[in-house]
Amino acid sequence: MIYGYARVTTSDQRTDLQILALQEPGSESIFVETASGAVRRRPELI
Numbered sequence: 001m002i003y004g005y006a007r008v009t010t011s012d013q014r015t016d017l018q019i020l021a022l023q024e025p026g027s028e029s030i031f032v033e034t035a036s037g038a039v040r041r042r043p044e045l046i
Helices: 016-023
Strands: 003-008 029-034
Touching: 003 016, 016 029
Parallel strands: 003 029
Antiparallel strands: none
16 A cells, blocks of 8 residues: 655645646555644654
């Protein structure tokens, strides 16, 4: 299975282009998250 991970740092940013790029190689499961780069905890990756 191919996993994808799209992240933006603020809620006013969009992940649309990241998701499209992840779908091209056949990502079957894409996790999307809004989190600052300073935050080390990534609940979507657990």
